Amino acid sequence: xxxxxxxxxxxxxxxxxxxxxxxxxxxxxxxxxxxxxxxxxxxxxxxxxxxxxxxxxxxxxxxxxxxxxxxxxxxxxxxxxxxxxxxxxxxxxxxxxxxxxxxxxxxxxxxxxxxxxxxxxxxxxxxxxxxxxxxxxxxxxxxxxxxxxxxxxxxxxxxxxxxxxxxxxxxxxxxxxxxxxxxxxxxxxxxxxxxxxxxxxxxxxxxxxxxxxxxxxxxxxxxxxxxxxxxxxxxxxxxxxxxxxxxxxxxxxxxxxxxxxxxxxxxxxxxxxxxxxxxxxxxxxxxxxxxxxxxxxxxxxxxxxxxxxxxxxxxxxxxxxxxxxxxxxxxxxxxxxxxxxxxxxxxxxxxxxxxxxxxxxxxxxxxxxxxxxxxxxxxxxxxxxxxxxxxxxxxxxxxxxxxxxxxxxxxxxxxxxxxxxxxxxxxxxxxxxxxxxxxxxxxxxxxxxxxxxxxxxxxxxxxxxxxxxxxxxxxxxxxxxxxxxxxxxxxxxxxxxxxxxxxxxxxxxxxxxxxxxxxxxxxxxxxxxxxxxxxxxxxxxxxxxxxxxxxxxxxxxxxxxxxxxxxxxxxxxxxxxxxxxxxxxxxxxxxxxxxxxxxxxxxxxxxxxxxxxxxxxxxxxxxxxxxxxxxxxxxxxxxxxxxxxxxxxxxxxxxxxxxxxxxxxxxxxxxxxxxxxxxxxxxxxxxxxxxxxxxxxxxxxxxxxxxxxxxxxxxxxxxxxxxxxxxxxxxxxxxxxxxxxxxxxxxxxxxxxxxxxxxxxxxxxxxxxxxxxxxxxxxxxxxxxxxxxxxxxxxxxxxxxxxxxxxxxxxxxxxxxx
Numbered sequence: 001x002x003x004x005x006x007x008x009x010x011x012x013x014x015x016x017x018x019x020x021x022x023x024x025x026x027x028x029x030x031x032x033x034x035x036x037x038x039x040x041x042x043x044x045x046x047x048x049x050x051x052x053x054x055x056x057x058x059x060x061x062x063x064x065x066x067x068x069x070x071x072x073x074x075x076x077x078x079x080x081x082x083x084x085x086x087x088x089x090x091x092x093x094x095x096x097x098x099x100x101x102x103x104x105x106x107x108x109x110x111x112x113x114x115x116x117x118x119x120x121x122x123x124x125x126x127x128x129x130x131x132x133x134x135x136x137x138x139x140x141x142x143x144x145x146x147x148x149x150x151x152x153x154x155x156x157x158x159x160x161x162x163x164x165x166x167x168x169x170x171x172x173x174x175x176x177x178x179x180x181x182x183x184x185x186x187x188x189x190x191x192x193x194x195x196x197x198x199x200x201x202x203x204x205x206x207x208x209x210x211x212x213x214x215x216x217x218x219x220x221x222x223x224x225x226x227x228x229x230x231x232x233x234x235x236x237x238x239x240x241x242x243x244x245x246x247x248x249x250x251x252x253x254x255x256x257x258x259x260x261x262x263x264x265x266x267x268x269x270x271x272x273x274x275x276x277x278x279x280x281x282x283x284x285x286x287x288x289x290x291x292x293x294x295x296x297x298x299x300x301x302x303x304x305x306x307x308x309x310x311x312x313x314x315x316x317x318x319x320x321x322x323x324x325x326x327x328x329x330x331x332x333x334x335x336x337x338x339x340x341x342x343x344x345x346x347x348x349x350x351x352x353x354x355x356x357x358x359x360x361x362x363x364x365x366x367x368x369x370x371x372x373x374x375x376x377x378x379x380x381x382x383x384x385x386x387x388x389x390x391x392x393x394x395x396x397x398x399x400x401x402x403x404x405x406x407x408x409x410x411x412x413x414x415x416x417x418x419x420x421x422x423x424x425x426x427x428x429x430x431x432x433x434x435x436x437x438x439x440x441x442x443x444x445x446x447x448x449x450x451x452x453x454x455x456x457x458x459x460x461x462x463x464x465x466x467x468x469x470x471x472x473x474x475x476x477x478x479x480x481x482x483x484x485x486x487x488x489x490x491x492x493x494x495x496x497x498x499x500x501x502x503x504x505x506x507x508x509x510x511x512x513x514x515x516x517x518x519x520x521x522x523x524x525x526x527x528x529x530x531x532x533x534x535x536x537x538x539x540x541x542x543x544x545x546x547x548x549x550x551x552x553x554x555x556x557x558x559x560x561x562x563x564x565x566x567x568x569x570x571x572x573x574x575x576x577x578x579x580x581x582x583x584x585x586x587x588x589x590x591x592x593x594x595x596x597x598x599x600x601x602x603x604x605x606x607x608x609x610x611x612x613x614x615x616x617x618x619x620x621x622x623x624x625x626x627x628x629x630x631x632x633x634x635x636x637x638x639x640x641x642x643x644x645x646x647x648x649x650x651x652x653x654x655x656x657x658x659x660x661x662x663x664x665x666x667x668x669x670x671x672x673x674x675x676x677x678x679x680x681x682x683x684x685x686x687x688x689x690x691x692x693x694x695x696x697x698x699x700x701x702x703x704x705x706x707x708x709x710x711x712x713x714x715x716x717x718x719x720x721x722x723x724x725x726x727x728x729x730x731x732x733x734x735x736x737x738x739x740x741x742x743x744x745x746x747x748x749x750x751x752x753x754x755x756x757x758x759x760x761x762x763x764x765x766x767x768x769x770x771x772x773x774x775x776x777x778x779x780x781x782x783x784x785x786x787x788x789x790x791x792x793x794x795x796x797x798x799x800x801x802x803x804x805x806x807x808x809x810x811x812x813x814x815x816x817x818x
Contacts, residue, residue: 003145003149004022004023007142007146012135012139015071018067018068018139019142020064020067020068020143020146020147024060025057025064028057029153029154030046032046032047049158057154061167064147065147065170065171066174069174071139072136072140075139076179079133079136080184082129082132083129083188086122086125086126086129087191090122090191093118094194097113099113100113119195119198123192123195123196126191127238129188130234133184133188133230133234134230136181140176140177140179141177141227143176143177144176147171151163151164151167181230182233182384185230185234185237185384189242189386190241190242192237192241218450218451220449220476221446221447222446222474223472223478224398224445224446225508226443226444226445228471229398229400232447232472235466235517236396236398237386239386239462240387240388240396241386242385243385243386254291255290256382256384257380257383257427258289258380258382259289260286261287261288261421262285262375262481262484263373263374264374264376265372265373266374266376266410270371271283271285271373272485272486272493274305275305275479275482276479276482276495277704278307278477279305280307281304282304283304283305285302285364285373286481288318295323296322296324297321298320299320300319300320300321300361301317301318302316302317302363303315307710318360319340325338325339329365330365330420332365336362336365337358340357374408374409375407375408375420375421376489377405377488378406379402379403379404379484380403380405380431381399382401384397384400385397386398394452394459395450395451397447398446398448399447399448401429402442402446402480403430403440403442404440404484404485404487405425405431405434405439407421410489415438438488443503449463449467451463470509473507475499479497495701496702496703497703497704498703500703713775717772717775720764721764721768724761724764724788725761727760728757728760731754731756731757731796732753735750735751735753735757736750738750738803745803745806745807748802749806752803756792756795759795760792763788763791
């Protein structure tokens with residue numbers, strides 16, 4: 001959908017006149033006709049674009065910017081006032097509620113106690129404010145996109161009058177798009193939680209450290225498009241409160257900042273490889289701090305991956321150290337006993353806890369020194385956490401403004417020097433002072449859903465709906481450390497994570513089921529996740545060639561421009577709804593039903609589809625070889641071309657023979673339900689079709705496919721080899737038995753069975769070694785043996801046929817002689 005239609009169909013009708021007048025700006029980009037259009041000449045020539053036209057267009061653009069900026073500022077102040085008034089009302093109602101509970105025998109107090117209806121009205125009012133915040137965020141996003149697109153159109157049509165640099169300064173002077181709604185969200189969360197719990201919010205330890213030294217969680221990760229971030233936060237706060245570490249302190253943006261320094265060996269990249277391949281015991285070592293660079297407390301953390309077959313869970317363990325002692329600790333000059341000396345004196349932790357932390361510190365210090373680990377990557381983001389204080393059963397975190405930076409001293413640059421982190425940056429996102437090769441600004445937010453549920457227990461329904469909605473894109477096992485290290489070291493890292501090709505795909509999707517912020521009224525319920533970038537360049541060309549479709553100006557045009565705009569918006573909205581019905585007549589959209597691995601598990605594999613998602617290790621890809629040989633030319637190219645056509649003809653011949661072969665056909669099995677189990681509208685409670693993607697690694701690199709290897713896989717491989725070995729021994733025994741008969745027929749049969757036994761033995765040995773190698777390397781290959789059993793059956797048939805043939809021939813000769 002083009003942006004003009006998207007704007008008309010997504011706007012909030014109550015705020016209609018405060019949006020950017022995109023159509024008017026587009027109209028002003030076209031000069032007037034030299035003569036009035038007539039029926040005989042509907043497309044007269046237009047006048048040249050003059051400096052006066054440019055000035056008028058810029059004046060209109062300025063007026064639109066001022067209109068949008070003023071409305072956004074006024075609306076923000078209105079929301080602040082409404083939140084303040086709601087806080088007073090909620091506090092008053094809760095005080096009356098607590099007084100009634102404290103003095104249940106006092107009739108005068110009980111009569112003033114709030115009813116359930118009072119709490120419902122407060123919740124409805126807060127829901128309306130939440131919808132206002134959502135609408136304002138959508139308003140800002142749509143208008144900012146509109147300004148960007150109209151400037152792009154102008155600069156394309158009139159390249160000699162570039163407006164983008166000039167108007168960028170005006171946008172910065174009136175930065176309506178830079179407002180952060182986190183302060184609104186924190187205050188709304190606190191008030192809404194009070195109303196939802198009827199004045200009895202859950203209390204507990206909300207600190208970032210404290211009792212979270214060692215904890216285990218089941219974590220799933222998702223990407224969130226920037227257009228959906230505010231909406232997602234507002235949805236979550238209606239179910240979980242924002243986790244505030246210091247409730248008595250006013251919200252400060254830097255309180256949500258989290259920075260981590262990841263360590264690795266720059267010669268072997270062993271920690272990167274271990275975490276990427278998810279090998280048993282793979283570790284990630286990092287130093288983390290919360291807030292700005294002036295934070296004195298640094299957490300030294302180790303994340304250890306455990307395979308499922310071990311019966312253990314992946315664990316994160318950490319201890320705190322003062323910033324001034326970090327360098328000495330990393331060098332080994334600061335002992336572990338000194339780290340915990342003050343902790344022992346304070347007596348806030350038991351001796352057992354301190355001993356466990358000391359053991360952790362010793363192990364980390366030893367690994368850093370002996371493995372020559374140095375800082376390689378820093379990750380920075382602002383985190384909004386949603387959790388009941390003191391209750392870790394459900395914790396949701398949303399990391400925005402995610403940025404990775406280089407911390408190494410490679411390429412002859414001393415980024416950190418002898419320090420444990422570089423000091424030329426802090427938390428000043430977007431780190432514009434850094435060169436492009438030193439920074440990776442991740443385009444999406446990262447949502448982490450962390451659950452601690454009992455075995456077999458299902459997550460809450462709203463979480464299942466959220467993770468199956470159009471607002472998120474599942475990316476299992478996503479790692480900031482892996483992504484940042486791979487992106488910032490393109491010449492050193494050759495093995496890439498499986499999600500890397502997905503970075504080039506737009507993750508925005510149509511609405512999969514009715515889910516989001518809703519409010520009764522004239523505003524539309526369309527999400528901001530619609531693709532606003534599909535306003536193709538053809539529309540710019542259309543401005544230059546529009547004379548062929550120009551309408552004749554009628555004298556009876558409606559003089560009320562506002563009425564025309566309202567009619568146009570209504571028509572566009574109705575047309576959009578009709579298009580949606582045509583595209584999805586049953587209401588089924590290809591939304592985010594499952595992540596990639598789950599889609600593979602849910603799909604019935606086909607004969608030629610061993611691993612349908614990823615194409616890895618394409619250095620040996622025939623197409624690449626052929627393309628390279630074509631550039632060089634010569635005999636090698638013609639040889640490869642001939643081989644390519646022979647193989648292609650063989651494939652077609654094989655498919656044709658299979659199609660006409662009179663063999664039984666397998667009955668198609670419908671795919672099983674998978675994912676979050678959310679039925680789509682109009683689908684009769686069933687999930688829609690499962691879609692899959694094929695990825696290919698960039699040239700010179702490989703994509704690592706996550707493969708789970710358990711001990712039983714190795715045992716199964718050994719059992720298969722032993723079965724072949726046993727079968728070969730049986731055939732050899734048959735051959736030895738036949739030799740005892742002594743005649744020529746028995747000798748021929750013995751040779752035939754011996755040959756089959758030897759071939760089966762050698763074949764099974766090579767298959768066993770091949771599988772051992774692929775299992776050890778965790779390669780995503782097909783372990784299904786299509787050739788061996790068939791060849792064995794054919795060999796046995798031939799051996800038996802030889803035996804019968806010679807026996808019949810000898811018997812026939814004996815009969816003739818008699």
